Amino acid sequence: MSKAEKERTEHAESTGGAKTDASVDPDALLKVEGLDAGYGDLQILSDVNLHVADGEYVTIVGPNGAGKSTVMKSVFGLTTHMGGTVTFDGKEIQGNLPEEIIHEGIGYVPQNENVFETLSVRENLEMGAYILDSVPEDQIQAVYDRFPILEERSEQKAGTMSGGQRQMLAMGRALMLDPDLLLLDEPSAGLAPDLVAEMFDRIDRINDDGTAVLMVEQNAKVALGRCDRGYVVVQGENRYVDSGEALLNNEQVRQDFLGG
Numbered sequence: 001m002s003k004a005e006k007e008r009t010e011h012a013e014s015t016g017g018a019k020t021d022a023s024v025d026p027d028a029l030l031k032v033e034g035l036d037a038g039y040g041d042l043q044i045l046s047d048v049n050l051h052v053a054d055g056e057y058v059t060i061v062g063p064n065g066a067g068k069s070t071v072m073k074s075v076f077g078l079t080t081h082m083g084g085t086v087t088f089d090g091k092e093i094q095g096n097l098p099e100e101i102i103h104e105g106i107g108y109v110p111q112n113e114n115v116f117e118t119l120s121v122r123e124n125l126e127m128g129a130y131i132l133d134s135v136p137e138d139q140i141q142a143v144y145d146r147f148p149i150l151e152e153r154s155e156q157k158a159g160t161m162s163g164g165q166r167q168m169l170a171m172g173r174a175l176m177l178d179p180d181l182l183l184l185d186e187p188s189a190g191l192a193p194d195l196v197a198e199m200f201d202r203i204d205r206i207n208d209d210g211t212a213v214l215m216v217e218q219n220a221k222v223a224l225g226r227c228d229r230g231y232v233v234v235q236g237e238n239r240y241v242d243s244g245e246a247l248l249n250n251e252q253v254r255q256d257f258l259g260g
């Protein structure tokens with residue numbers, strides 16, 4: 001056994017057998033390779049490797065402050081790039097601006113403050129397509145068809161809507177340019193339990209219709225139960241990667257990250 005193999009075996013034992021394979025599928029839609037990133041001089045992420053295949057549904061879980069949101073922000077050009085690459089559809093995008101990244105086909109729903117409160121629902125959706133010369137009416141209608149409550153409330157100010165409705169609006173806005181990849185940072189945060197289930201159903205449908213999804217979730221058990229693959233990010237590194245089901249069934253992951 002080579003030294004590297006021995007280290008891998010020992011590591012696999014210390015992680016309860018969960019895969020820690022950092023390899024990135026060369027054909028994936030999104031590839032994050034050896035990514036170092038942070039804020040100004042402060043490095044948060046260290047050698048993060050992950051991928052999302054075309055049409056795949058991938059979840060990132062991990063403790064508070066681990067760097068999950070920072071991974072999402074880094075894909076969308078909102079952090080300081082310090083090393084490594086982010087490749088989308090064969091093109092390197094690390095260091096690009098968010099408005100350039102939107103053009104490439106990535107939509108992003110931030111964890112907080114993800115709607116313009118003083119604007120109406122419809123105006124929020126229009127903002128999602130601000131990089132276009134004209135308002136894409138057919139796309140607004142497509143979002144209304146997906147989230148009928150948004151059509152009913154089209155003239156209402158976003159700031160007066162409930163948490164669940166705002167979350168739908170934020171998703172609708174991110175879908176306005178019909179992205180190939182949707183980044184969702186804690187879409188179920190702050191929602192009542194029945195709304196959490198509804199939100200996950202809607203995400204399933206968006207993914208079933210062909211949009212790849214990379215999602216961060218605190219509701220780790222539910223999220224891992226629904227997605228194709230999951231990553232567990234700890235202290236700025238991805239520590240485990242496997243199918244959602246395998247992570248759910250892994251003793252070590254359950255004890256350390258899923259509350260038993």
Ligand SMILES: Nc1ncnc2c1ncn2[C@@H]1O[C@H](COP(=O)(O)OP(=O)(O)O)[C@@H](O)[C@H]1O
Nearest residue numbers: 039042044062063064065066067068069070071
């Ligand atoms: N804008 C920022 N400036 C400086 N540090 C930040 C900023 N945003 C997050 N951090 C720090 O980065 C680390 C990871 O945060 P974050 O990615 O939000 O974690 P998670 O989403 O996993 O809870 C934390 O230590 C946090 O304090």
Ligand SMILES: [Mg+2]
Nearest residue numbers: 068069070111
């Ligand atoms: Mg976060």
